[in-house]
Amino acid sequence: MVSDSQLISLVKMLSKRIIGDDTAEKVLDVLVSRGPMTDEEIAQVSGLHINQVRRILQKLAEEGFITFTVPQTGRVGAQQMWSIDMSALRHVLHRRIREVIEKLRERLRYESELGAYFTCEKCGGHYTMDQAMEFEFRCPLCGDYLIQESTESLVKAINSVIEKLKVAEQKVARSV
Numbered sequence: 001m002v003s004d005s006q007l008i009s010l011v012k013m014l015s016k017r018i019i020g021d022d023t024a025e026k027v028l029d030v031l032v033s034r035g036p037m038t039d040e041e042i043a044q045v046s047g048l049h050i051n052q053v054r055r056i057l058q059k060l061a062e063e064g065f066i067t068f069t070v071p072q073t074g075r076v077g078a079q080q081m082w083s084i085d086m087s088a089l090r091h092v093l094h095r096r097i098r099e100v101i102e103k104l105r106e107r108l109r110y111e112s113e114l115g116a117y118f119t120c121e122k123c124g125g126h127y128t129m130d131q132a133m134e135f136e137f138r139c140p141l142c143g144d145y146l147i148q149e150s151t152e153s154l155v156k157a158i159n160s161v162i163e164k165l166k167v168a169e170q171k172v173a174r175s176v
Protein backbone atom coordinates (compact mmCIF):
# COMPACT_ATOMS: atom_id res chain seq x y z
CA MET A 1 0.00 0.00 0.00
CA VAL A 2 1.13 3.52 -0.76
CA SER A 3 1.59 5.62 2.38
CA ASP A 4 0.07 9.06 2.85
CA SER A 5 3.48 10.68 2.53
CA GLN A 6 4.09 8.87 -0.77
CA LEU A 7 0.73 10.14 -2.03
CA ILE A 8 1.65 13.67 -0.99
CA SER A 9 4.97 13.44 -2.88
CA LEU A 10 3.07 12.31 -5.96
CA VAL A 11 0.65 15.21 -5.62
CA LYS A 12 3.56 17.64 -5.20
CA MET A 13 5.13 16.33 -8.37
CA LEU A 14 1.89 16.67 -10.35
CA SER A 15 1.20 20.12 -8.85
CA LYS A 16 4.65 21.37 -9.81
CA ARG A 17 3.88 20.47 -13.40
CA ILE A 18 0.42 22.09 -13.27
CA ILE A 19 1.49 25.33 -11.53
CA GLY A 20 4.89 25.52 -13.22
CA ASP A 21 7.04 26.13 -10.12
CA ASP A 22 7.60 25.12 -6.47
CA THR A 23 4.98 27.41 -4.92
CA ALA A 24 2.29 24.70 -4.89
CA GLU A 25 4.65 22.54 -2.85
CA LYS A 26 4.85 25.27 -0.18
CA VAL A 27 1.05 25.47 -0.01
CA LEU A 28 0.73 21.67 0.23
CA ASP A 29 3.39 21.51 2.97
CA VAL A 30 1.47 24.07 5.01
CA LEU A 31 -1.82 22.20 4.54
CA VAL A 32 -0.24 18.85 5.47
CA SER A 33 1.29 20.15 8.69
CA ARG A 34 -1.20 22.83 9.75
CA GLY A 35 -4.47 22.44 7.80
CA PRO A 36 -7.41 23.02 7.65
CA MET A 37 -6.86 26.75 7.35
CA THR A 38 -7.97 29.85 5.45
CA ASP A 39 -6.19 31.26 2.41
CA GLU A 40 -4.94 34.20 4.52
CA GLU A 41 -3.43 31.87 7.11
CA ILE A 42 -1.76 29.85 4.36
CA ALA A 43 -0.29 33.05 2.90
CA GLN A 44 1.04 34.06 6.32
CA VAL A 45 2.65 30.70 7.09
CA SER A 46 4.03 30.05 3.60
CA GLY A 47 5.24 33.59 2.99
CA LEU A 48 3.54 33.63 -0.42
CA HIS A 49 1.39 36.51 -1.62
CA ILE A 50 -2.34 36.06 -0.93
CA ASN A 51 -3.24 36.30 -4.66
CA GLN A 52 -0.67 33.66 -5.46
CA VAL A 53 -2.06 31.42 -2.71
CA ARG A 54 -5.63 31.85 -4.01
CA ARG A 55 -4.58 31.01 -7.56
CA ILE A 56 -2.78 27.86 -6.37
CA LEU A 57 -5.70 26.78 -4.13
CA GLN A 58 -8.08 27.24 -7.07
CA LYS A 59 -5.96 25.08 -9.37
CA LEU A 60 -5.32 22.37 -6.79
CA ALA A 61 -9.05 22.22 -5.98
CA GLU A 62 -9.89 21.89 -9.69
CA GLU A 63 -7.60 18.87 -9.82
CA GLY A 64 -9.31 17.42 -6.75
CA PHE A 65 -6.05 17.48 -4.76
CA ILE A 66 -7.47 19.65 -1.98
CA THR A 67 -10.93 20.41 -0.63
CA PHE A 68 -12.56 23.21 1.31
CA THR A 69 -15.36 23.54 3.79
CA VAL A 70 -17.25 26.59 5.01
CA PRO A 71 -17.64 26.43 8.79
CA GLN A 72 -21.26 26.49 9.94
CA THR A 73 -20.83 29.56 12.08
CA GLY A 74 -24.03 31.12 10.81
CA ARG A 75 -22.29 34.37 10.04
CA VAL A 76 -22.25 35.74 6.53
CA GLY A 77 -18.91 35.63 4.74
CA ALA A 78 -17.47 32.83 6.87
CA GLN A 79 -14.11 31.92 5.38
CA GLN A 80 -13.41 28.75 3.47
CA MET A 81 -11.17 26.31 5.30
CA TRP A 82 -8.79 24.47 3.00
CA SER A 83 -7.50 20.98 3.68
CA ILE A 84 -6.24 17.75 2.18
CA ASP A 85 -8.65 14.81 2.37
CA MET A 86 -6.37 11.77 2.08
CA SER A 87 -9.07 9.28 1.09
CA ALA A 88 -10.46 11.64 -1.58
CA LEU A 89 -6.90 12.16 -2.79
CA ARG A 90 -6.41 8.42 -3.11
CA HIS A 91 -9.51 8.21 -5.31
CA VAL A 92 -8.34 11.11 -7.49
CA LEU A 93 -4.87 9.64 -8.01
CA HIS A 94 -6.27 6.19 -8.65
CA ARG A 95 -8.54 7.61 -11.36
CA ARG A 96 -5.64 9.55 -12.89
CA ILE A 97 -3.43 6.48 -13.13
CA ARG A 98 -6.28 4.54 -14.76
CA GLU A 99 -6.74 7.34 -17.32
CA VAL A 100 -3.05 7.29 -18.21
CA ILE A 101 -3.12 3.49 -18.57
CA GLU A 102 -6.16 3.76 -20.85
CA LYS A 103 -4.44 6.37 -23.04
CA LEU A 104 -1.31 4.22 -23.29
CA ARG A 105 -3.42 1.19 -24.24
CA GLU A 106 -4.97 3.20 -27.09
CA ARG A 107 -1.51 4.25 -28.23
CA LEU A 108 -0.38 0.63 -27.99
CA ARG A 109 -3.27 -0.54 -30.17
CA TYR A 110 -2.46 2.16 -32.70
CA GLU A 111 1.26 1.34 -32.82
CA SER A 112 0.62 -2.41 -32.96
CA GLU A 113 -1.78 -2.03 -35.86
CA LEU A 114 0.58 0.36 -37.61
CA GLY A 115 3.36 -2.23 -37.38
CA ALA A 116 5.78 -0.13 -39.35
CA TYR A 117 6.24 3.52 -40.21
CA PHE A 118 8.60 5.62 -42.30
CA THR A 119 10.92 8.40 -41.27
CA CYS A 120 13.07 11.02 -42.93
CA GLU A 121 16.46 11.11 -41.23
CA LYS A 122 17.05 14.71 -42.31
CA CYS A 123 13.72 16.25 -41.21
CA GLY A 124 12.72 13.72 -38.54
CA GLY A 125 9.22 13.39 -40.00
CA HIS A 126 7.12 10.25 -39.40
CA TYR A 127 4.84 8.80 -42.08
CA THR A 128 2.49 5.83 -42.27
CA MET A 129 2.81 3.16 -44.95
CA ASP A 130 -0.06 4.78 -46.90
CA GLN A 131 1.57 8.19 -46.79
CA ALA A 132 4.97 6.79 -47.76
CA MET A 133 3.42 5.07 -50.77
CA GLU A 134 1.63 8.26 -51.75
CA PHE A 135 4.95 10.16 -51.61
CA GLU A 136 6.67 7.31 -53.50
CA PHE A 137 8.93 6.72 -50.48
CA ARG A 138 10.49 10.18 -50.70
CA CYS A 139 10.27 12.84 -47.98
CA PRO A 140 7.64 15.41 -49.04
CA LEU A 141 9.77 18.16 -47.45
CA CYS A 142 13.33 17.48 -48.63
CA GLY A 143 13.01 14.67 -51.19
CA ASP A 144 15.32 12.34 -49.25
CA TYR A 145 14.49 8.61 -49.24
CA LEU A 146 12.19 7.53 -46.41
CA ILE A 147 13.47 4.77 -44.15
CA GLN A 148 11.23 2.03 -42.84
CA GLU A 149 11.13 1.59 -39.06
CA SER A 150 9.36 -1.00 -36.95
CA THR A 151 7.10 0.00 -34.05
CA GLU A 152 8.19 -3.16 -32.22
CA SER A 153 10.59 -1.50 -29.77
CA LEU A 154 8.10 1.31 -29.12
CA VAL A 155 5.37 -1.25 -28.43
CA LYS A 156 7.69 -3.02 -25.96
CA ALA A 157 8.51 0.25 -24.21
CA ILE A 158 4.83 1.23 -23.91
CA ASN A 159 4.00 -2.23 -22.57
CA SER A 160 6.59 -1.99 -19.82
CA VAL A 161 5.31 1.46 -18.77
CA ILE A 162 1.76 0.07 -18.63
CA GLU A 163 2.94 -2.81 -16.42
CA LYS A 164 4.62 -0.39 -14.00
CA LEU A 165 1.53 1.81 -13.87
CA LYS A 166 -0.69 -1.20 -13.16
CA VAL A 167 1.45 -2.00 -10.13
CA ALA A 168 1.16 1.63 -8.97
CA GLU A 169 -2.58 1.55 -9.60
CA GLN A 170 -3.02 -1.53 -7.42
CA LYS A 171 -0.93 -0.02 -4.63
CA VAL A 172 -2.96 3.17 -4.62
CA ALA A 173 -6.26 1.32 -4.99
CA ARG A 174 -5.73 -1.13 -2.14
CA SER A 175 -7.08 1.27 0.44
CA VAL A 176 -9.64 3.07 -1.73
Ligand SMILES: [Zn+2]
Nearest residue numbers: 120123139142
Ligand atom coordinates in the same frame (compact mmCIF):
# COMPACT_ATOMS: atom_id res chain seq x y z
ZN1 LIG B 1 13.03 15.11 -45.22
